[in-house]
Amino acid sequence: MNCSVPRGPLLTVALTGMNARADNPGPGVAVARCLAEQTRHQVRLIGLGYDALEPGLYLDGLFDATYLMPYPAAGEDAFLARLAAVQAAEKIDVLIPCLDAEIPACIALQDRLAAMGIRTFLPDAAQFALRAKDRLAEAAEAAGVAMPETRRVSTPGFFQTCTREGWRYPLVVKGVFYDAVVAYDAAQAVAAYHRIAAQWGHPVLVQQHVPGEKYNLTALGDGTGAMLGAVMMKKRAVTDKGKAWAGVCIHDEVLLDASTRLIAALKWRGPFEVEGVRDRDGAYHLLEINPRFPAWIYFSHGVGRNLPAALLDLVLGHPAPSFPEPRLGSLFIRYAQEVVLPLSAFEAVVTGGGRPQASEIQPEEALS
Amino acid sequence: MTNRARSEASGELLLPADVLKRLALSDSGFVFDPVTGDSFSANATALSIIRHAQHERDARRIAEALAQEFDVGTAEAERELIEFSGVLRRVVG
16 A cells, blocks of 8 residues: 655555554554655555454555564564565565564664665664663663662562662562553562563563653654654553553653753664653653654654654655654544454464455455 | 742742743633643633733732733732632642
8 A cells, every 4th residue: 555645766664563452552553654644755564463463463554464473582583584574575675663572683683684675773782772671770870860769670579678778669560671560568569570570571670669740752863862853742641551541742841851861872773762750849750761662653743743754764864854843732542443354364364474465355255 | 840849939929930931821711831731721810810920020010900901909819819829839830
C-alpha cells in the first residue's frame, strides 16, 4: 500500500512492536500510523511480530505484509536468518525496531543488516548500555540531572533489611527491560521481585519512589549530541500498568533542558523517550530513558512533529527537517477496538509465519 | 521550587508574573497551563482577575479595575482578589 504523496524513491520500512494490548501497547502500530500519514516519503510498511495474536499483524489498511519473527531470546543468528527470509520477499530498505529487548541484537547486527541492504539508525552498544535502567544513574550524573537512588537487587532478602540502609517505602521494583511495581511494604516488594524476575529475568532493580506528576518527552538523537523535534506530554489518564491512556502536549523548559543535557552526554543516535517525575517541590527526577519511540508516538504527528517521518530523513542521510512549534494543549485519548479477520488470515500467521501481501487476502477465502 | 513557594517566598499576593502570563485563557473560562498540562474552569470574575493579573502586578490597581468592571466597591473587589489568589496558588502552584 502506498500511503503517502510520492516523493523520492519508494521505501520499504519494516517495524516491530505489533503488540497492542490496551493496558500496555507496543509502539509499532503507532509508528506505522505516523509513517502512513506523513507526506515526505513514499513508503510501504512491513510489520514484524512475535506472536500470532499481535493485532498489528492483521491491520491490512496499514501494513503491506506482516511476518512472525523468533523471540529475541532465540539469539541474533535466528533473528538474522528470519529477517533474511523476509528480506528476500520484501526488499526492506529500513528497519525500525520498536521494542527494547530486540535493540541490542539490531545494534550488534547493524553491519550485516547494512550488507543485506537494510538501513537502521541506532546508537552504538556503549551508548545503549549507558541508558540501561541499571546504569542510567551514571548518565544522569554526567548530565547533571537528578535521579532517584537506584540499585540492582539479586536477592529478595534485600527488601527485609533495606530500611536499615536508608531506603524508605514505598519503593519501585523494576524489570531491566519492562515493568515497574510500586511496593508499599516488604511483602509487596518481595512478591513483585519474584514475578518480575520470573518474567523478565535478572537483574531486578529497586528505585526510591518519588511522589509527583509524571512527564514524558520523545525526540530523536542525531548521534552527535543534538536532540531533534522534542514533543513533551503529561499523562492525564493511565492504565493499571501506568501507561498513558490520555495525555496533553506541554512545553516545560526544565524538562527540555534536562533531556537536552542527557542526550548530549549520551550522544544518542535514534528515537528515544525520557520519563521523569516532578516532585512536590517542583524539581524534576529522571526515571528512565527508553531506547525507542514510545507507544504514544502518534501524538507527535498529531501536534505537528512527525518523528518517525523525520527518522526516515536521518536514515537516508538527509538533513533533519525543520520542526514547527508543537500544538500545546492538544490532547490524545486512546481507545481499543476489535479487528475482525477471516480464519485464513490467522491460519497464514500460525502455519505460514506471516501474511505476505496481506492486503490482497480477501475475507471470502476464509469462508470457502 | 513550586510556583506557590516562589509566590509565598516573595511575599506577593499574586503568582509570579511568568506563571500568570503563560496561562492560556479562553472566553468560555477554560484555563490551560502549557507547562504543567493542568487545566481548570474559571467563572467570569476569576477569569477577569487572571486577565488583569497577566498585565498588572499592583493588587490595588487590579481591585480598582475589578470594582469598575463588576460595579462593586473596591474593598469587596480586594477581598475577591485575595480569596481567588489563594485558590489560584493551590491550582497552578
